[in-house]
Amino acid sequence: MAWPSRQLLLAMLCVVAASVLAAQAAGADDARTKKVGVYELRMGDFCVKVTNWGARLMSVVVPDSKGNLADVVLGKDTIAEYFNDTSYFGPITGRVGQRISRGRFVLDGKVYHLERNDGRNTLHGGGTAFSKSAWTVKEHVAGGESPYITFYYHSVDGEQGFPGSLDAYVTYRLSGPYTLGVHMSATAPDRATPVNLLLHAYWNLGGHGSGDVLGHTLRLHASRHAVLDGELLPSSGRVAPVAGTPFDFREPTAIGARIRQVMGGKVVGYDANYVIDGEPDGMRPVAEVRDVASGRAVELWANQATMQLYTGNWLNHTKGKDGEVYDQYAGFTLETMGYVDAVNHPEFPSQTLLPGQEYKHDMVFKFSF
Incomplete structure (x- = not known):
């Protein structure tokens, strides 16, 4: 029997999954899905799918060193499953990603209280709005020399x-x-407000259902990290060197090499905030990750001050896409952003956006094999 061509396999990976998602959306509650769609960007055998539900990255299909195609982003089969997703598979989170201590902050002398969805604290803005809403599709060019889509x-x-x-x-x-470039921007038309958007995509360069990522080698351009407490907050305000600690990835090191020595909150694993070397407002290298088995690698550049490395510590027989089940360490995130809980730490660079200013957050993922 003749095997399908590489191009046909790419089409099957991209189109079939998109059809399943669209069909599910059509059968779900109309009030939540009538403006939700799945959109494809394609350049040769490089295929990316996104949805305007949470401005979410759903899949990235790339070849390995032998030309075999695989989706390297963890996710769900249906949009309906993303409605109730608590693992944050692929969305843009905001207004403020990561944690805000006690779900409160003071701005211009006024105390603001937020939705608390992580014990006593606020995580990723509170669990609603940005990652749980249908964004507006402003422009979409599926093919050509530079395919793109813009959500608002x-x-x-x-x-x-x-x-x-x-x-x-x-x-x-x-x-x-x-x-793949991911470019976020925001303006505050009327009042000052904190802003710290981030992309919460889980990656596994072996393919999203290929097991854990502990064997992936990771290099970080970060000689310091924000010291986090048991609630994953920088309560002390300290920034410390990574040298001599399990957080040191300045040289390529297996993600799992020292993972048993760190606590990502209440579980073993990385949920750590790194201060990226170099000027905080300029594009600069953040990370390089490689999966030796497949030969796939990704290089990340960004213009933000910090990056949160998370190793899927809380994944526990979590239902994924294509019938796969994700267990602990099935994926990793590289969440570039401003400092965690900056609204409560005047010693950190401010994340408050004023009227007339523009917030800009740029990321570039360069894949190779």
């Missing part, structure tokens, strides 16, 4: 407890062979 979200004054309204945009763009 208007956050109203008081949403999640934050002051003022916010206009947020996210563009996913294929800017070259096996290069």
